[in-house]
Amino acid sequence: MATIRDVAKRAGVAVTTVSRVLNNRGYISEETRRKVYAAMDELGYRPNEIARALQKQRSFILGLIVPTVKHPFFGALVHEIERVAAARGYKLMLTHSLMEKEKEAEYLDLLRRHRVDGIVLGSHTLEVDVFRNVRLPLVTFDRRIGEAIPFICPDNYEGGRLATEHLIARGARKIVYLSGPLSFDMLSNRRHQAYVDVVRAHGRTPIVYEFTFQAFESPAEGRYGEEIARLFHEHPDVDGIFASSDILAYAAMHVARRLGRKVPEDVKIVGFDDLFLSQTVVPPLTTVRQPIPAMAERAVEVLERQIAGGAVEIEHVFPVDLIVRGTT
């Protein structure tokens, strides 16, 4: 592949001149510029970004660690991050932690070796210390790691409140919360707290089913199904379900139907996330929407500010909306 030297020779100018054209520095006549571009064209020259990164000590690559883009939420998140990052001249290196400690550590290391300019963490199972020692611009989604690492999240508590209040307003009397793994200490667990507070405030008892495994395989009947069927068996009079994610809500809809419960007549269901397909499932899902595009933008901004050496806010909480559809 042609190098800057080849271009210089072909254009009959010095290497320095070509570099000046490429980087728009110093004085360059129109004539020379034209010659240089012509030479590049003829040779099919593409500046070697690897050499550039080495010299400039900036890779313009952002690292991404997410559980997997197969999960629709992270698919949407990565979509938006790619959009914003590209617009600002950054490339993305994508890795999948599958929520496994070893993979997460391994990829964190990998991204450091690659000298990415910053890392977006959509997954975190490691200890706080590991991240403190990374010494690289970081930003997380929905995970608070220590006090110095900025995080971005929806207003989880408000979302939980909206969902639960809505179920009550629609006449649900016995409301169950389907939770993700509470042990991971994710900010999304505040949805749980909101649910508990609201049902208690209405003089009822919280009922929580925790799903400890991760939904990276198909979420339908499989492991989720049994657990949800158990719920209907143990609480035959359940008439409201608040699921901590749309995926769990879909599974609940599925099981409800299998057991002959009509949604929303017999059971009302509210999800969380407003995924790609939530308006397409039948009936369309009432859910709490997170403003993913805005959150992605903020994530990249926060990284850029750190890259530039500036100080950043730690907390970035985004407002949520209740989207009322057919399941309530």
Add this chain to the structure above:
Amino acid sequence: MATIRDVAKRAGVAVTTVSRVLNNRGYISEETRRKVYAAMDELGYRPNEIARALQKQRSFILGLIVPTVKHPFFGALVHEIERVAAARGYKLMLTHSLMEKEKEAEYLDLLRRHRVDGIVLGSHTLEVDVFRNVRLPLVTFDRRIGEAIPFICPDNYEGGRLATEHLIARGARKIVYLSGPLSFDMLSNRRHQAYVDVVRAHGRTPIVYEFTFQAFESPAEGRYGEEIARLFHEHPDVDGIFASSDILAYAAMHVARRLGRKVPEDVKIVGFDDLFLSQTVVPPLTTVRQPIPAMAERAVEVLERQIAGGAVEIEHVFPVDLIVRGTT
């Protein structure tokens, strides 16, 4: 950040020795190896992969151009490619074409500048020539580009045949095909051909609705909805739908329900892809499954073989399965 020189100094050895340890070349005593590793540990040294890539003329990065990982099919595909690539020591640079010509060209260029070792194309709207001139290991999904670029696809014709025959076997008399954009000359359009052949063989007339826009925004009522509603209006007696993708099938299910048609009693629906959620939607979707994990593996293998300078098969067709569920 510590360099190999720092490590050498700290370990009291020569830079060459450190490099020998890192790359496992030449003779190294256990004692020296230990000292070097200790020094690396103390300094938190990570070899600079950028420098390595420059020197070795191998980046060990694979470029990915897909419409977007927000689309569940590409989410699943990228998931599997990441898995295989990581296992073989490759990293992924992810880009989203959104099926736009300019973006595709821009990203193709970007990946070349980054000296990726190979590119997986999940999207292709450009002219054949552009790709022929890339001079880089390439492999595409479902797109035949010229005669020299290897492609990977499911057995589209067989899938279309299975789906259509199944609908007929289940008693559907008037079967409509919901097609993606036929103009793009994708291999998936063979599903269309199979559909046409089968219904003709049964003495019926093919009815095709083409959806020219891309489903990267939400696929529900929006643009799809109207078109599908029109279909039910123009052909009130339709009792079978073969959708060229699960997303289209979901939309069809959605509209059918809105218009009071029961699935599968009044209309039977078959999709294509077997996405993450297809067993979760209500009722679960009958669909044609592509073996995405195997296809992803093959994609990386095909790239590796090209990287190694070997010759590769051009056609890689994978068998499909009809997964019968609740919509038929």
Add this chain to the structure above:
DNA sequence: TAGCATGTGTCAATCGTTTAACATATGGGC
């Protein structure tokens, strides 16, 4: 005519790593 903006060139160092070539030293086997 001095000064300055403009335009281009030469030279050399630098980013962090790999690697070839060669030197040197030790210890064992024959």
Add this chain to the structure above:
DNA sequence: GCCCATATGTTAAACGATTGACACATGCTA
């Protein structure tokens, strides 16, 4: 005593680009 495997070092070039320092034009202006 020679050969050879083992073990480590020194030196220098290379990968492809950027950049600072400096030289040397040309042409305009004050």
